[in-house]
Amino acid sequence: MEILSDRPDLAKVDVSGVRRAINIGLLEGEPLAPGDWILIHVGFALSKIDEAEARSALDFLESIGQAYEDEMDALRESMIEQG
Numbered sequence: 001m002e003i004l005s006d007r008p009d010l011a012k013v014d015v016s017g018v019r020r021a022i023n024i025g026l027l028e029g030e031p032l033a034p035g036d037w038i039l040i041h042v043g044f045a046l047s048k049i050d051e052a053e054a055r056s057a058l059d060f061l062e063s064i065g066q067a068y069e070d071e072m073d074a075l076r077e078s079m080i081e082q083g
Contacts, residue, residue, distance in 0.1 A: 001034055015040065016058070018075050 001019065004010045009025040011032065024032060024045045032038070037054040038045045049057075061068045 015075060016072060
């Protein structure tokens with residue numbers, strides 16, 4: 001959604017409706033902009049991906065059922081703002 005101007009190593013992202021800040025320091029040198037898709041693990045951006053790859057990953061996560069729901073519940077509990 002946005003790269004924080006006062007913390008260029010952080011970006012505000014939307015993960016299935018949950019907004020939070022993540023660290024983008026591992027992608028230093030990779031051009032990033034609002035609307036880009038990124039692979040995130042434990043609060044860190046690991047790689048920039050295209051929308052098809054993002055959709056495939058989300059479809060897989062949703063297909064595993066309760067484990068996905070439990071993960072989304074945990075993510076919502078750590079939400080930084082309402083969206």
